[in-house]
């Protein structure tokens with residue numbers, strides 16, 4: 029499957045993820061937790077650069093697609109590349125939502141909703157700050 033150099037990062041055991049990630053990151057990324065609204069570090073972050081998976085490092089979103097949704101979580105209208113995320117149906121809390129995960133390591137990132145800016149994709153990728161690492165352009 030190509031890029032063997034990062035395959036180890038993608039296929040860690042649960043025990044390895046527990047060792048690698050701090051408790052809060054483990055909870056959100058590996059147990060599908062959600063950080064409390066308006067508590068994450070990237071909500072109002074406006075620097076130019078890219079946002080990467082907090083577990084495996086795969087690039088996920090560009091600052092170009094980030095916007096202020098007012099939701100309390102960093103919001104993007106599209107991923108940097110459709111191949112970088114997977115979207116799966118989530119019926120976990122008595123409602124149907126679409127979960128967004130990293131396509132490389134399958135870690136939980138957030139959810140995507142269809143109330144994004146209509147001038148763009150119309151989508152709102154609502155992503156936990158703690159699931160992301162920012163790299164300046």
Ligand code: FE
Nearest residue numbers: 081084130133
């Ligand atoms: Fe990942």
